[in-house]
Amino acid sequence: MEQQESTARPLTEANDFGKFEHGCQHYRRRCKIRAPCCDQIFPCRHCHNEAMSSLSNPEDCHELVRQDVNQVVCLICNTEQQVAQVCSNCGVNMGEYYCDICKFYDDDTNKGQFHCEECGICRVGGRDNFFHCKKCGSCYSTNLYDNHSCVENSMKNFCPVCYEYLFDSIKGTRIMKCGHTMHMDCFSAMGEQNQFRCPICSKTVFDMSNSWRSLDEEIEAVAMPEVYQYEVSILCNDCNNTSNVRFHILGHKCSHCNSYNTRRISAPDDQ
Structure with missing residues (x-):
C-alpha cells in the first residue's frame, strides 16, 4: 500500500473536517469501503450491491456481507487502512456515527442510528423508539408493542410488491393487520390501486x-x-x-x- 504524507490536524479541527461534503446517495460519510468479495472500492455496500446486481453475467452477481469489510479508504487524505472511526493518517472522523460490528459509517446522526444486538445490524429512528420482537425477528416501533399480529420471521422475507429483502432494507416498512410486512411506499401504492388485500394471505389490510x-x-x-x-x-x-x-x-x-x-x-x- 502506498505511503501517504501525514496531513494531521489539531484534534478538534480534524474530527469535523469535510463533514457532509462526501458520500453517496445512500449515506454522507468520509470514507469508501473495499469490498472483500470482489476487491473493489465502493462508496457503501448499497452502491456495491446495485453495481453487482446489474452485471450481465448472473454468476458474477453477489451482495456484500457488511461484517466482512476490513479495509476503508479515507476520502480526505486517500489513505487505505483497517476499519476504524478515526483516520489513522489525518485524524478525521470518517463517520460521525460508526459501528465496529457492521462496519457502518454515517455523518448524519439525525437519523438516530443504533445497533440492535438481536437483529445483528444497525437501525435508524432512535433506540428508545423501537423494541425487538423475538417472534417477528426484527425491530418495530414501540407503538406496536403488544399491538401487532406476530408472524414468525416476518421481516426476514421479501416485500410482496417489489420483492426487495425487507430485513436490511433502507426503506421504511409497514406491518399490516395480518402481521405480514411490506415497504411503506409499496403499501401506499397498493392502496392507490384499490388493492385492499394482503398479497400473501389475502386478509383485508385497510378499513373497509x-x-x-x-x-x-x-x-x-x-x-x-x-x-x-x-x-x-x-x-x-x-x-x-x-x-x-x-x-x-x-x-x-x-x-x-x-x-x-x-x-x-x-x-x-x-x-
Whole structure:
C-alpha cells in the first residue's frame, strides 16, 4: 500500500473536517469501503450491491456481507487502512456515527442510528423508539408493542410488491393487520390501486367498513333474477370461516364477521 504524507490536524479541527461534503446517495460519510468479495472500492455496500446486481453475467452477481469489510479508504487524505472511526493518517472522523460490528459509517446522526444486538445490524429512528420482537425477528416501533399480529420471521422475507429483502432494507416498512410486512411506499401504492388485500394471505389490510356498507346498500337495491336465487358456500379470507349465503353478482357477505372479502368454494347444487 502506498505511503501517504501525514496531513494531521489539531484534534478538534480534524474530527469535523469535510463533514457532509462526501458520500453517496445512500449515506454522507468520509470514507469508501473495499469490498472483500470482489476487491473493489465502493462508496457503501448499497452502491456495491446495485453495481453487482446489474452485471450481465448472473454468476458474477453477489451482495456484500457488511461484517466482512476490513479495509476503508479515507476520502480526505486517500489513505487505505483497517476499519476504524478515526483516520489513522489525518485524524478525521470518517463517520460521525460508526459501528465496529457492521462496519457502518454515517455523518448524519439525525437519523438516530443504533445497533440492535438481536437483529445483528444497525437501525435508524432512535433506540428508545423501537423494541425487538423475538417472534417477528426484527425491530418495530414501540407503538406496536403488544399491538401487532406476530408472524414468525416476518421481516426476514421479501416485500410482496417489489420483492426487495425487507430485513436490511433502507426503506421504511409497514406491518399490516395480518402481521405480514411490506415497504411503506409499496403499501401506499397498493392502496392507490384499490388493492385492499394482503398479497400473501389475502386478509383485508385497510378499513373497509364504508365500502362494506355501500355494498350492503347496492345489494339491497339490486334484486337477482329468479334463476339466480340460490345459495352458495363461501370462505371468508378475513376470519377463515365458511358460510352458506344467497348468491349475488355484487358480492357475498360473511355471516360471521360481515366482511365481503370472501370467495366461493362451491357452486349451487342444481347448477
